[in-house]
Amino acid sequence: MESLIQLRKSLDEKKISVRELTKQYLDRINHYTGNAYVSVTEETAFKNAEIAQKLIDTGNATALTGIPCSVKDNICVAGIKATSGSKMLEDFIPFYDAKVIRDLAAQGYVLTGKTNMDEFAMGNSNRTSVFGNASNPHDVMRVPGGSSGGSAAAVAADLCAYSIGTDTGGSIRQPASHCGVVGLKPTYESISRHGIVAFAGSFDTVGPIAKTSEDCAVIMESLCEGKDFTSKLGRDIKGVKIALIKELFTDSVDTNVKTAVMDKVEFLKSHGAEIIEASMPVLEYAAPAYFVLASAEGASALSKFDGVKYGLKGEGASYDEQLRDSRTRGLGDEVKRRIMLGNFVLSGDNMNDYFRKALAVKQRVIREYNDVFSKADAIISPTSMRTAFSLDEPSDFVKIYSSTLYTVPANLAGLPCVSTPCNISRDFDKQNMPAGLSVTGKKFDEATILQIADFIERGAR
Amino acid sequence: MKLYPTIGLETHAELMTESKLFCSCSARFGGGENEHCCIGCSGFPGALPALNKKALELIVRAGFSFNCEIARFTKWERKNYFYPDLPAAYQVSQMERPVCAGGFLEINVSGEKKTIRLNRIHLEEDAGKLTHEGNRSFADYNRTGVPLIEIVTEPDFHSADEVVAYVEKLRQILQYADICDGKMEQGSLRCDVNISLATIENTQAGKLGVRTEIKNLNSIKAIGRAIQAETERQTDIIESGGTVVQQTLRFNDANGEITPMRNKENAHDYRYFPDPDIPPVVLTEEELKSFKAALPELPEVRMSRYTAEFGLSPNDAAIILGDKNVSDFYDDTVKIYNSPKTLAGFIIVELLRRVNLGEANMKSLSFTADDFAELQRFVDEGKVNRDIRKDILRDMLESGKSPVQICDEKNLWIKEDAGAVEAVIDKIMAANPAAVEQYKNGEIKVFGFLMGQANKELKGSAAPATVKNMLEQKLKKA
Numbered sequence: 048m049e050s051l052i053q054l055r056k057s058l059d060e061k062k063i064s065v066r067e068l069t070k071q072y073l074d075r076i077n078h079y080t081g082n083a084y085v086s087v088t089e090e091t092a093f094k095n096a097e098i099a100q101k102l103i104d105t106g107n108a109t110a111l112t113g114i115p116c117s118v119k120d121n122i123c124v125a126g127i128k129a130t131s132g133s134k135m136l137e138d139f140i141p142f143y144d145a146k147v148i149r150d151l152a153a154q155g156y157v158l159t160g161k162t163n164m165d166e167f168a169m170g171n172s173n174r175t176s177v178f179g180n181a182s183n184p185h186d187v188m189r190v191p192g193g194s195s196g197g198s199a200a201a202v203a204a205d206l207c208a209y210s211i212g213t214d215t216g217g218s219i220r221q222p223a224s225h226c227g228v229v230g231l232k233p234t235y236e237s238i239s240r241h242g243i244v245a246f247a248g249s250f251d252t253v254g255p256i257a258k259t260s261e262d263c264a265v266i267m268e269s270l271c272e273g274k275d276f277t278s279k280l281g282r283d284i285k286g287v288k289i290a291l292i293k294e295l296f297t298d299s300v301d302t303n304v305k306t307a308v309m310d311k312v313e314f315l316k317s318h319g320a321e322i323i324e325a326s327m328p329v330l331e332y333a334a335p336a337y338f339v340l341a342s343a344e345g346a347s348a349l350s351k352f353d354g355v356k357y358g359l360k361g362e363g364a365s366y367d368e369q370l371r372d373s374r375t376r377g378l379g380d381e382v383k384r385r386i387m388l389g390n391f392v393l394s395g396d397n398m399n400d401y402f403r404k405a406l407a408v409k410q411r412v413i414r415e416y417n418d419v420f421s422k423a424d425a426i427i428s429p430t431s432m433r434t435a436f437s438l439d440e441p442s443d444f445v446k447i448y449s450s451t452l453y454t455v456p457a458n459l460a461g462l463p464c465v466s467t468p469c470n471i472s473r474d475f476d477k478q479n480m481p482a483g484l485s486v487t488g489k490k491f492d493e494a495t496i497l498q499i500a501d502f503i504e505r506g507a508r
Numbered sequence: 509m510k511l512y513p514t515i516g517l518e519t520h521a522e523l524m525t526e527s528k529l530f531c532s533c534s535a536r537f538g539g540g541e542n543e544h545c546c547i548g549c550s551g552f553p554g555a556l557p558a559l560n561k562k563a564l565e566l567i568v569r570a571g572f573s574f575n576c577e578i579a580r581f582t583k584w585e586r587k588n589y590f591y592p593d594l595p596a597a598y599q600v601s602q603m604e605r606p607v608c609a610g611g612f613l614e615i616n617v618s619g620e621k622k623t624i625r626l627n628r629i630h631l632e633e634d635a636g637k638l639t640h641e642g643n644r645s646f647a648d649y650n651r652t653g654v655p656l657i658e659i660v661t662e663p664d665f666h667s668a669d670e671v672v673a674y675v676e677k678l679r680q681i682l683q684y685a686d687i688c689d690g691k692m693e694q695g696s697l698r699c700d701v702n703i704s705l706a707t708i709e710n711t712q713a714g715k716l717g718v719r720t721e722i723k724n725l726n727s728i729k730a731i732g733r734a735i736q737a738e739t740e741r742q743t744d745i746i747e748s749g750g751t752v753v754q755q756t757l758r759f760n761d762a763n764g765e766i767t768p769m770r771n772k773e774n775a776h777d778y779r780y781f782p783d784p785d786i787p788p789v790v791l792t793e794e795e796l797k798s799f800k801a802a803l804p805e806l807p808e809v810r811m812s813r814y815t816a817e818f819g820l821s822p823n824d825a826a827i828i829l830g831d832k833n834v835s836d837f838y839d840d841t842v843k844i845y846n847s848p849k850t851l852a853g854f855i856i857v858e859l860l861r862r863v864n865l866g867e868a869n870m871k872s873l874s875f876t877a878d879d880f881a882e883l884q885r886f887v888d889e890g891k892v893n894r895d896i897r898k899d900i901l902r903d904m905l906e907s908g909k910s911p912v913q914i915c916d917e918k919n920l921w922i923k924e925d926a927g928a929v930e931a932v933i934d935k936i937m938a939a940n941p942a943a944v945e946q947y948k949n950g951e952i953k954v955f956g957f958l959m960g961q962a963n964k965e966l967k968g969s970a971a972p973a974t975v976k977n978m979l980e981q982k983l984k985k986a
Contacts, residue, residue, distance in 0.1 A: 124552045129553070133889060139553075141552070141553070141554070142551075144546055145554060165662050239556075240554075240556060240584065241554060241555075241556050242554040243554050244553040244554055245553065245554070246784075248783075248784030248785045249784035343779075343781055344781075344784050346588075346779075347586050347588050347597075347779070347781070350588060350590065350597030351551045351553070351591070351595065351596045351597050353590060353597060355592055355595075355647070356551060356552070356595060357552070366591075366592050366645070367590075371588055391779055393779035394779055394782075395777060398779075398780075398781070409641065456973060458595075493691070
């Protein structure tokens with residue numbers, strides 16, 4: 048399994064043509080049965096490959112030129128279905144490119160397809176997709192995580208060198224953790240949300256899932272002109288101050304996950320990192336506050352799906368009947384649940400009782416993060432309290448919602464956070480599902496968190 | 509039991525921006541169906557809004573014009589409801605932090621001044637338009653996203669006359685400040701009226717009756733009629749022992765009927781919350797200063813300029829100010845020929861008559877302010893006879909020719925040729941010996957007849973004073 052950096056070298060040294068490389072990836076995709084993709088864009092991929100090859104041949108290649116990738120199905124690519132994992136948009140073909148697609152195309156990317164996801168990015172197991180779940184490449188009977196489950200699985204199964212996903216409450220990091228790959232949620236709004244099917248605009252963040260932190264850094268630097276993501280890669284971490292938040296290491300965290308994370312903390316400490324204990328009492332309210340805010344925004348954002356302009360057309364004699372039919376048949380249970388929750392917290396007095404209180408929690412989260420970052424350069428925590436669970440595990444919503452505690456704080460505060468595998472070594476045992484370690488940093492300080500994650504990955508190699 | 513109406517008004521005014529509030533689509537009226545649309549204003553997934561700075565300037569301008577407090581920090585909320593003319597299923601509006609708060613407007617009703625307090629002015633987007641054919645409906649999103657300001661008054665009105673005076677004044681100011689074109693027939697200015705009835709005592713004690721709201725009135729006449737009709741309807745209910753139901757009503761302009769749209773139980777819960785896609789705006793002192801500097805002259809300022817500086821009577825000034833196009837035209841003529849009084853007279857007496865007769869349209873005059881001013885200058889300088897001013901004006905309207913051209917072609921210049929005048933007078937006197945005789949016998953009134961005959965012959969080519977003097981001398985000698 049080659050990293051983006053390695054592929055770049057092979058392409059630049061003409062060891063392989065873009066077309067050959069693309070074909071290799073497409074062959075793997077076509078033989079793969081894990082449902083990671085909802086659309087495979089073979090024709091587009093070969094067209095892209097031709098353009099990319101020209102860029103390479105004329106000496107105009109950049110970091111991403113000719114590298115096969117995939118994008119999550121809530122990202123609009125002109126002429127290619129963008130279903131968002133929903134029956135509502137099963138046949139929706141946007142006629143416009145998302146900003147991130149325009150930027151990728153400008154560099155000569157190669158699009159292999161659109162990846163599976165939880166419906167409208169609402170879910171953490173990829174099981175709410177109307178196309179059925181993607182499976183975890185490490186164990187097909189387990190979930191890949193979500194909502195960017197297809198993207199994480201595709202990278203883990205080497206169906207693409209990297210994938211572009213979205214993270215509203217952990218949707219990049221949690222599946223990356225479950226699939227043993229690296230997922231970066233950059234600082235909120237680092238990459239434009241234009242052309243992303245909205246879930247919750249205050250939190251929706253576009254970011255990469257890749258094989259290494261170094262790859263993530265290179266992708267980000269390609270997409271965010273003039274910003275630094277790579278300068279600290281490979282530097283030693285002596286004197287880097289890392290905080291451990293006590294509320295994120297409680298007994299709820301699976302012992303094996305906790306041990307794996309603490310092993311890496313010890314590793315960093317042994318290389319001179321300074322470990323600081325800290326506390327963020329507000330985290331008790333982080334998950335409920337996130338669900339109040341994100342569901343409210345989601346309920347509003349998804350209201351435009353009425354079957355009038357596009358999407359599943361409803362049957363009925365009046366607009367109201369058609370609307371009801373379109374949304375009854377077009378939207379899945381989890382999405383409906385969140386729409387109801389979102390509308391509930393905004394209705395009448397609930398606005399004060401829930402929504403405003405949740406906003407206050409969000410402000411408090413930001414303050415407590417600021418306190419921690421006045422003493423530390425980064426925070427380390429588990430990405431998820433456990434490894435990928437079984438596909439047939441029943442959905443216990445309160446449990447699922449509260450399990451987002453490990454990822455949503457970074458979304459509430461808009462901070463960058465990278466998840467890197469912490470229990471994969473050369474002798475990785477398939478019985479042992481991957482666990483992820485999260486490094487959270489100050490706003491726009493991706494360089495430091497990528498340095499730390501990269502240091503851990505180098506140590507494991 | 510005499511019932512007394514208390515009325516509040518919400519006025520929606522479309523802003524005169526080139527583009528829409530949150531996208532670069534044209535905000536102009538008209539266009540083929542769904543031609544002024546993009547993924548943003550037609551509600552496609554992934555579209556993001558970007559605030560139109562000009563719209564922000566125009567609402568701030570409205571704030572200055574109506575004496576409001578301008579917010580230094582302002583933000584937008586989503587107003588959520590399903591309707592096919594609203595493609596995103598929410599309208600971006602302002603709830604907590606409108607751009608303008610407070611403010612007032614002075615109106616004049618039958619000679620009495622009254623102050624109407626404003627509650628707020630906020631900036632929001634318009635919805636689209638639905639048309640229905642049989643059992644099919646069509647949505648046109650051209651108007652979707654056009655910037656609107658909503659001007660909300662306190663319940664300070666107690667008669668339809670006061671409301672009408674307010675809307676007229678408001679409209680005039682919006683037009684003069686280039687905020688809104690005020691075309692009510694095109695829906696660019698429309699009103700929602702809230703009415704409740706109570707006895708004078710209760711009203712004074714602040715105990716108002718149950719309120720109803722009449723939506724979307726789009727002419728000043730309809731506003732007056734709707735208030736009248738609703739006041740009568742509520743009076744009938746209360747006097748027959750019933751209670752008014754809080755509800756939203758529709759006024760049918762064709763038959764004057766009021767019908768319910770929805771009552772309180774079916775009222776929408778709009779679930780307002782901050783729009784996550786639109787960052788709040790901080791207005792700096794520099795911005796406000798530049799907005800203020802760009803504020804056009806308001807009607808009241810023009811009024812005092814016309815009366816104090818130009819010496820017009822308040823009545824004449826008001827006539828000119830009645831239409832911004834007229835006032836702008838007038839100002840242009842004064843810039844060219846500094847004789848504001850004669851120009852005002854010419855406009856009021858001759859030009860506006862043509863306009864009222866439908867012979868001229870202020871927005872598409874076939875001549876320039878230059879030509880118009882020049883004609884008046886010729887009259888004032890005695891180069892053209894005042895009596896034929898109107899004929900030349902009509903010719904200018906029809907042919908678009910300049911006054912110089914017309915006078916040249918038709919030989920209308922006053923000729924100070926005493927010989928020619930003398931010859932004409934001699935001819936007239938010779939042709940009317942009886943009249944000359946009457947004059948000599950002291951019947952001075954025939955002078956006018958002879959003068960008219962001479963002028964007819966001269967076709968305005970001589971100054972009236974010249975003709976008069978010479979005729980007098982000739983008659984004395986005769």
